[in-house]
Amino acid sequence: MIIDCHGHYTTTPPGVGAWRDAQVAALAGGPAPADAPFPVTDDEIRESIEGGQLRVQRERGIDLTLFSPRASWMGHHVGDATTSLDWTTRQNDLIKRVCDLYPQNFVPVAQLPQSPGTSIDASVRELRRTVEELGFVAVNVNPDPTGGYWTGPDLGDRYWWPLWEAMQELDVPGMLHVSQAENPFFQTTGSYYLSADTTFFVQALSTGFMKDQENLRLVIPHGGGAIPFHWGRFQGMSVREGWDFDGATERIFFDTCVYHQPGIDLLLSVVPTERVLFGSEMLGAVRGDNPSTGSGWDDTGRYLEAAQITAETRAQIYAANARTVYPRLEAYLG
Numbered sequence: 001m002i003i004d005c006h007g008h009y010t011t012t013p014p015g016v017g018a019w020r021d022a023q024v025a026a027l028a029g030g031p032a033p034a035d036a037p038f039p040v041t042d043d044e045i046r047e048s049i050e051g052g053q054l055r056v057q058r059e060r061g062i063d064l065t066l067f068s069p070r071a072s073w074m075g076h077h078v079g080d081a082t083t084s085l086d087w088t089t090r091q092n093d094l095i096k097r098v099c100d101l102y103p104q105n106f107v108p109v110a111q112l113p114q115s116p117g118t119s120i121d122a123s124v125r126e127l128r129r130t131v132e133e134l135g136f137v138a139v140n141v142n143p144d145p146t147g148g149y150w151t152g153p154d155l156g157d158r159y160w161w162p163l164w165e166a167m168q169e170l171d172v173p174g175m176l177h178v179s180q181a182e183n184p185f186f187q188t189t190g191s192y193y194l195s196a197d198t199t200f201f202v203q204a205l206s207t208g209f210m211k212d213q214e215n216l217r218l219v220i221p222h223g224g225g226a227i228p229f230h231w232g233r234f235q236g237m238s239v240r241e242g243w244d245f246d247g248a249t250e251r252i253f254f255d256t257c258v259y260h261q262p263g264i265d266l267l268l269s270v271v272p273t274e275r276v277l278f279g280s281e282m283l284g285a286v287r288g289d290n291p292s293t294g295s296g297w298d299d300t301g302r303y304l305e306a307a308q309i310t311a312e313t314r315a316q317i318y319a320a321n322a323r324t325v326y327p328r329l330e331a332y333l334g
């Protein structure tokens with residue numbers, strides 16, 4: 001069994017992007033888009049999935065993908081709270097449609113209608129709607145909904161508590177995943193994503209906030225940014241600063257979205273095995289083949305197969321860890 005914990009619907013039919021474009025244009029005075037679901041047919045969804053994520057799943061032997069809306073499109077900084085809510089509910093409803101069409105292959109993960117400077121309550125409501133009414137198993141939480149300006153509350157702030165509490169009550173983990181960089185200083189999928197991954201781990205470490213949330217589980221994507229490579233730095237800083245390294249980070253998990261063998265080998269040698277989850281983020285920002293190996297950059301199963309680990313460890317990373325971190329998956333596994 002292979003469970004990919006990190007997949008986005010990056011191949012949406014044209015009606016989705018057109019609706020969003022109209023919504024953004026309306027903020028500048030254009031006509032508002034229809035107050036209705038996205039104008040997308042089931043056949044369009046099938047076409048977008050079967051030639052994309054489903055084909056790659058089959059080629060690579062991936063059984064199940066945790067599937068969420070395209071991360072760079074979450075765009076929480078766009079417009080106001082209503083903009084974000086209208087966009088988010090439609091995106092989540094679309095994910096639900098994909099997962100209902102392919103219940104053997106995709107399990108739904110939500111985005112939240114986070115809007116900078118507004119209460120977290122709308123996000124808690126959307127979390128409850130998606131989990132309780134639609135059967136979602138997890139959520140993507142954007143710790144910097146400003147789009148790279150970093151002006152919101154850090155993860156140690158009580159601002160986040162209602163969300164953490166709801167996630168624990170519902171028993172769903174969250175992937176800490178930023179969206180498009182609005183700040184032109186950053187390149188979205190390179191510098192912004194990876195610096196965000198690193199930043200939020202350090203916030204968890206320096207604030208120790210997870211000790212107040214004793215069943216909260218968070219996943220840091222993209223192999224944890226710079227974290228595994230600099231594990232010793234963070235341990236050393238913890239000794240100096242009096243931070244509880246193990247206690248503050250023991251329920252933080254890392255995916256395997258690292259696109260070369262030495263990176264995966266490092267991740268596996270540094271992070272405790274039970275905290276590594278198989279992920280590929282296909283079809284994501286790094287599509288195409290590595291010319292020196294001839295295989296896909298994001299074909300992360302190849303790196304796991306080549307890694308010097310036991311079959312038991314590999315099986316843990318492929319599926320067992322995900323089943324522990326995402327308990328609501330069991331309803332889909334039969």
Ligand SMILES: [Zn+2]
Nearest residue numbers: 008071221281
């Ligand atoms: Zn992602």
